[in-house]
Amino acid sequence: MFNVVALLSVGLVFYPIRSQNSCDTFLRFFRRAYYFLLAYGLLQIAFGSEAVAIRNVTAIYAESFEDILNKHNVLHGLGEDASKIFGTYQNGNLFGVALVLCAPLVFASEPNRAVAVAAYFVAGMxxxxxxxxxxxxGFIFLTFLFLAKALLAGRAPRVIVNALVAIGAVGFIAGIASGAFEQAFSLIEYRVLDRDFSVNGRWIKTAIWWSNVRADPSLMVLGDLNPQVSIFEVLxxxxxxxxxLPGLLLFYAIVFLALRPHKMSPAKYGVVTYLAMSCADGGYWLTxxxxxxxxxxxxxNALDRWREVSAKRQGFRFQINGRRLAWRAS
Known part of the structure; x- marks a missing residue:
């Protein structure tokens, strides 16, 4: 049932935002929610997850806070006291994925560029x-997309200056937390550089599923809601x-048609990045x-659509004003 609900949720791509005011209101609340997550994450780094947790509001556990930490949030390779930061869903991986997915829409709609750049690097930390x-x-890939966009648009000097300012801001914030940089480098080394992906469970489960498909090819067409093992990580x-196969084609057809890749904009980079991340670890089935x-x-789509409408209206006004000036001059 949860799998079906998660798949059907893609229908929200057609959510109607019928006016400029509705779009502005939606994006304003979206940005505020995102900035709240950034602030909550910084508090966890500075004071610890347990110190800032509010029971039954931001943290739900039966007996002690350790219940949450032991639920996929302990970084065993860095010691028993090393844990991830996480949101109210209490899953560090999902928290990181959500930050990457939502970042471009937040920053593309943020009217203050300085706030957008600083918040982007805080999100990266x-x-x-x-x-x-x-x-x-995913964040590295997302950063590459933004830099490529800026370079193609001929804004390289501006990007470099903004990056230096943002890095300085992040350095100041990181200095609040004792040993933040050392912890960050240790995390990257443990989770990425020293990781053996060949023994990852998702690929073992993929091999088991493929063996079952070879034994019963109908599974490729009809699917199986109760498989021997579930490959939740690889979307x-x-x-x-x-x-x-019909479900797979229908899902990506809806996503790509709604995404309108022929009208790609920075606001959509988060979705593009997520689709790439989800081929290894996207957490899609976490509702x-x-x-x-x-x-x-x-x-x-709403942001792009109403910006396009606004630009056309502005162009129409310039055209009308130009005709009036020409008529008066004659």
């Missing part, structure tokens, strides 16, 4: 402390496993992620 290797790789394979994906597509 929090992604590292979320302990998610997929989110770290394309998991959809194929649960809903078969918030599936809804965030669809909401980001709807919001990015």
């Amino acid at each position: 929090l992604v590292v402390f979320s302990g998610s290797a997929g989110a770290m790789a 394309p394979l998991s959809i194929l496993q649960f809903f078969g 918030p992620c599936s809804y965030l994906l669809a909401i980001n597509i709807a919001g990015a």
Whole structure:
């Protein structure tokens, strides 16, 4: 049932935002929610997750806070006291993925460029402390997309200056937390550089599923909602496993048609990055992620659409004013 609900949530890409005011209101609340997450993450780095947790509001546990830490949030390779930062879903990996997915829509709609750049680098620092290797790789890919866009637009000097200012701001923030840089480098080394991906469980489960498909090819077409093992981490394979080839094609057809790749903009980079991340670790079946994906597509399309409408109206006004001036001059 949860798998079906998560898959159907992609229908939110068609959420109607019918006016400029509705779009502005939606994006304003979206940005505030994102900045709240950034602030909450910084508080966790500075004071510890348990110190800032509010029971039954930001943290739900039965007996002690250790229940949450032991639920996929302890970084065993860095010691018993090393844990990820996380949001109210209490999953560090999902927190990192959500930060990467939502970042471009937030920053593309932020009217203050200085706030956008500073918040982007704060988000990058929090992604590292979320302990998610997929989110770290996704943030690097996302940064590459933004830099490529700026370079192609001939804004390289501006990008470099903004980057230096933002790095300085992040350095100041990181200095608040004792040993923040050392911890960050240790996390990157443990979660990415020293990691043996060949023994990762998702690929072992993929091999088991492929063996079952070879024994019963109908599974490739019809899918199986109760498989021997579930490949939750790899989105394309998991959809194929649960809903078969028709379900896979339908899902990506809806996403790509709604995304309108022929009108790509920075607001959509988060969705593009997430689709790439989800081929290894996207957390799609953790329900918030599936809804965030669809909401980001709807919001990015609305932002682009109303900006296009505004530009056309502005151009029409200039055209009318130009005709009036020409008529008066004659």
